[in-house]
């Protein structure tokens with residue numbers, strides 16, 4: 001079977017990871033790129049040897065000759081670009097956060113369904129090797145039925161150095177980072193009925209919140225806490241590790257710093273090193289995220305070829321995105337938000 005041809009829109013900070021990963025993915029290659037910033041277009045085009053370059057997405061789609069589009073721009077452009085892909089009936093990947101609002105995200109899913117094209121959100125965190133290892137342990141029934149969980153990302157890493165636009169956003173940590181942690185909570189403990197959240201801004205130099213504590217009532221009856229912070233100074237900086245605690249009817253799972261997976265059950269306690277691979281183009285500490293970028297993009301191609309549903313399809317991601325909106329609504333109104341009602 002010949003390789004699928006892809007076009008990438010948005011040649012910024014994170015897209016470089018996606019371009020490296022496309023080089024490694026089997027069954028697809030990038031044939032065209034687009035960015036309205038000529039300097040970024042040239043830098044990425046030269047680095048990855050891409051001849052077809054566009055400053056305008058309409059022109060890219062009019063020229064066609066590709067099978068899918070990878071939208072790696074920031075959130076403001078996601079809805080118009082996904083709708084453009086739908087009009088041209090081109091399968092689309094869209095970076096997270098999926099949209100500016102749940103209403104926009106629902107409209108994007110509907111546009112792609114009506115056009116009959118696959119849509120996947122580039123929600124890569126669940127594809128991290130340590131997260132996959134936690135899921136596998138649960139599937140192997142290592143701790144029985146989980147009834148409680150904690151999904152934690154607490155860091156003092158200067159995320160603004162690579163992504164300065166984050167400091168100016170009204171909504172910061174839940175929309176940018178917590179969205180991943182909430183997706184992991186769903187992936188591990190299932191869909192959510194209700195959300196209760198509290199937020200705080202500690203760093204006075206930024207506009208949005210940089211601390212959030214979110215309580216999730218899962219449909220299974222389990223309860224979990226998603227806690228995220230970008231102002232937590234620890235003796236050992238854990239960025240970008242998500243730490244997990246799970247209590248089940250027959251044991252416990254702990255994903256601890258340094259990618260150690262500890263499982264305790266009737267057979268005793270077993271610790272496994274679940275460190276991500278350091279890919280040839282990756283660099284620490286980002287290698288965990290970089291490996292997951294490769295994994296999700298390989299999954300995109302594999303499922304496209306076999307006509308299967310993507311793990312983080314647009315429809316799936318509505319259920320993660322609803323948790324983001326619910327968390328902001330809950331924090332603003334000091335109330336518990338019914339997530340199922342938001343999705344109806």
Ligand SMILES: NC(=O)c1ccc[n+]([C@@H]2O[C@H](COP(=O)([O-])OP(=O)(O)OC[C@H]3O[C@@H](n4cnc5c(N)ncnc54)[C@H](O)[C@@H]3O)[C@@H](O)[C@H]2O)c1
Nearest residue numbers: 010011012013014035036037072073074075077095096097
């Ligand atoms: N999953 C992760 O781990 C992760 C990490 C970082 C960023 N991200 C996400 O990646 C996305 C991009 O973030 P970034 O930090 O690379 O942003 P960035 O600002 O560095 O890059 C975005 C690029 O898109 C271009 N662009 C924007 N709108 C366009 C349009 N309509 N047509 C053509 N080009 C357009 C800009 O000129 C810019 O070069 C964000 O949504 C962010 O949340 C994900």
